[in-house]
Amino acid sequence: MPSALVDAHTHLLPPRLQAAIRGFFGARGFPSDGFAYPADPGAVCDRLAAEGITEAWSLPYARRPGSAAGLNQEMARFAVAQRGTGPVRVVGGCTVHPADDRPAAVVRAAVEDLGLRVLKLHCSVGDFAADDRRLDPVWEYVSAVALPVVLHAGHAPDGHTEAAELAPVATVARRHPAARIIIAHCGHAASDAALRLVAGHPQVHADLTPVLHEPVRPDPVRLAALAGKLLFGSDAPNTGLTVSGLLAGLAGADGGIPAEAWAAITGGTARRLLSEVRS
Numbered sequence: 001m002p003s004a005l006v007d008a009h010t011h012l013l014p015p016r017l018q019a020a021i022r023g024f025f026g027a028r029g030f031p032s033d034g035f036a037y038p039a040d041p042g043a044v045c046d047r048l049a050a051e052g053i054t055e056a057w058s059l060p061y062a063r064r065p066g067s068a069a070g071l072n073q074e075m076a077r078f079a080v081a082q083r084g085t086g087p088v089r090v091v092g093g094c095t096v097h098p099a100d101d102r103p104a105a106v107v108r109a110a111v112e113d114l115g116l117r118v119l120k121l122h123c124s125v126g127d128f129a130a131d132d133r134r135l136d137p138v139w140e141y142v143s144a145v146a147l148p149v150v151l152h153a154g155h156a157p158d159g160h161t162e163a164a165e166l167a168p169v170a171t172v173a174r175r176h177p178a179a180r181i182i183i184a185h186c187g188h189a190a191s192d193a194a195l196r197l198v199a200g201h202p203q204v205h206a207d208l209t210p211v212l213h214e215p216v217r218p219d220p221v222r223l224a225a226l227a228g229k230l231l232f233g234s235d236a237p238n239t240g241l242t243v244s245g246l247l248a249g250l251a252g253a254d255g256g257i258p259a260e261a262w263a264a265i266t267g268g269t270a271r272r273l274l275s276e277v278r279s
Helices: 015-027 041-050 068-082 103-112 133-145 163-175 191-200 220-225 243-249 259-275
Strands: 005-010 053-058 089-095 118-122 149-152 181-183 204-208 230-232
Touching: 005 041, 005 230, 005 243, 005 259, 041 053, 053 068, 053 259, 068 089, 068 103, 089 103, 103 133, 118 133, 133 163, 163 181, 163 191, 181 191, 191 204, 204 259, 220 259, 230 259
Parallel strands: 005 053, 053 089, 089 118, 118 149, 149 181, 181 204, 204 230
Antiparallel strands: none
């Protein structure tokens, strides 16, 4: 196992929001005992550290306009609280809703005032598309400062993405070619289409994060070829799968892909993206 594992897709969220998310899944038939991790963010960090994670990106998302700024502040407080004392280094993420008043200013404040280092956009939760024109100033800002954007493009309540729902991602990549886009869950179950976007656009990436109990496992040859643009993610605590199980299941855990490619997927790509942020 690599010595510096990065989990680039977790949700270490405030208790009230995490409780609402668990309630959402429960209302759709996912059993409360089906999650691999507890809901408490501190307990999740302990578990991740026990599985070898040294750094975790914590990704919030705004369901409605007006909620992002407060959520970003809470994410910054948690990341600072974990710094130096927590078992893993928490990279605080921010979010925004396209209907916010001056959405680019919301993101700018999160990055420049709060020190958050990644943006999460969730098209399903917020009910918008990636190419929503209200987000153009956001895409311009993140392009200017090289801020990574983890983008959940699908709108299905179960977390799945259809191939047609990736078309707005391609539109954004054409409009804003410098934007560091990370397609969440590798667009599962449209992973083939997502990887074509990754291959076809210099700054489009993808994370290999499961959807509840469904792992994302692209062909090993494609993993090796695109390793510099792929990131490992667990979706903890909102998953039925563990980091250890996901790593064991990914091609390459047993030496099936070159060590350099495996190192990139499990940490190198994530660290490079963060090192490029200018703010």
